[in-house]
Amino acid sequence: MTATVLAGWLGVIEQAASRYGLDFASLLQRSGIDPELLQQGTARVPQRKISDLMQLAMVMSNDRGFALTVARQVRPPSWYSLGYAIWASDTLLQGCQRLQHCAALFADAFHVQLIEHDGELQVVLRQAPLLRDPLLMLDWEVFAATIVLTIRHLHPAKPQPLRVVLPGPEPEMTAPFKRLFGEALAWQGEEVVLTFSASLMKEWLPGRNPELARQHDELSQRYLQAMNHRSFSRQVYEQLLSRDSLREVEAAQVAEALHMNLRTFQRRLQDEECCFRELLDQARHALCCRYLNNEQLSMGEISYLLGFANVSNLYRAFRRWRQEAPGEYRQRRRHDSLACLQTGGRSAQALIPVTFR
Template sequence: MQPTTVASWAAVIWRALEARGIAPRPVFERAGVDTEQLHDAGARIPLSAMKRLWDLAVEVTGDPCFGVSAGQHVHPTTFHALGYAWLASHTLREALYRFVRFTRLVSTALTLRTIAVGSEVELVFESVSNVSPVSLAAADAGAVALVTMCRTSYGDSFCPLRVRLQRPQPPCEQQFTAMFRAPIAYGASDNALVFAAADLDRVLPTGNAELARAADEVILRYLARFDREDVVTQARMQLMELLPSGQTSAQRVAEALHLSVRSLQRKLSGHGTSLARLREDTRRELANQYVRNSRLSVGEITYLLGFSEPASFTRAFHRWNGMSPSACRRAPGASGGTDSDQR
């Protein structure tokens, strides 16, 4: 299947061209990108067409650093519901983990991973194997967009500690320096942003567990429609819907997906997981969101997650986070989950 990008990502190019007084429509038409797709929240654009669009934008502007300015035109809707899930995240670490988990929504040609090293966290951008490299402008815009989203949530003072870029040093290096406000290594072996863990763990004023969960559900539904073969996403979505009833058996999930239990188990095993693991992961993620929402009692959370009694939920929460739900609520910086490598 040809790699694709969510169509709303192309809107940053449109806005960046307009800001320079350049009519975007002829550029999009030359690239073979249907401008009507920009108004369709679920539309996707082939990576090959996006590469032509980025290259043409650089050509018509004559700016080799066009990606830097384009990335700053990012808006929460640029990333579909993932943008709103980001804004509702408790911390930037949680927001980044969401981006890592749902990168496929933005682009099927890209993967992200975080690596925690001491007091630092690296966000590494990687191209999917057997996919042609994206244009330099697109890679530039992606890194800039992530930092811009961080500043939207954290404040304009936010800066990465360091930046690594595979691209050669550009003639307009000052644009990169002004944007990132951090040391930049050009010609690096990978593209990465390095953050201070303390910055990522600061509680954000925009955090809202209920809205984050709702946005996650929208993302899962979108991915389930977009990629019918992604049985992991479809099973996760069904588990989120079935948890309050407590009816999350393999039989119930398989029926909802129109599969036999054996077929469901085989497909999940092929993706290196199982229904039990997905159930545990989904409960843990939702528990961390719900506990931060002080309006929900432990009893209500117990019901929403399908546990038989509050004591069972409390034991599970302690196993996941090393503390009780009440202790987590008293710890302002608790972000729930401390995996050092989220893939």
């Protein structure tokens, strides 16, 4: 899955960057993001580019807590109609339920789950399955901080979470994180877990407005329906990535997996000016990079899994994709991973150019 984020979040990151005096136009250019997207709030930006933009801004600002600064700039319009619906909710629980059902509107890289037990309500953020580019620590931090700050804005008591668990290693400077999340903060989890008092989450909010919330719920549903309709090619691509092997895969097999006949399948792709062969090539590219990161797989095994007739075809395809040999890519990624471990960040990886209409 190639995750995306609502383009309106670029404005949020721009506001955060301005607090450090950073040249945002330069940051956008270095992250491969079209500056025109700043004026297109309902467009979509690849999650990976947003992640790289924040990572670069964090380095340039020399502030490990840059994600927290980003979260502090979030306002209802940053979430489009979902933001207004959450702010008009009757209770914090209802707002979290809206987030659970419509999170993909602003970011589809993670899923939200609500768990109530023993008088506590947990808001759990999990990475979406089949995500091609794993989320960074900064991504988890900005999502978690945004939820906590929104809850604090909405409730007059400005409640703190009872407990917070964040993924990734504990940073050297924990003070900014504990000021925002509270002292009961731990790292090294595999997901974000925000724990609140269940009774507090069910209290009436002073700013509740059911009619306003309903209208924005309808707008959110229309946006999500249009988003899903436009991305049939994404569904096909994700179906290809979910397979154990791309050997001898045919369009008819994927159409069957998506519960439609081949003619409808081909028409849907044509409507998006796309073809199955193009998506199969993109899926091979993405999976090849993933397989090369696994040192246990030989070139012959990778070639077989991707459906190439021989290793020579794999080499020719990889040079077309990335202008280098697969062995060179594997060696460079090994070097980047070692550097990443030494610096505690994520190594820079070339973007895989996948475009969905």
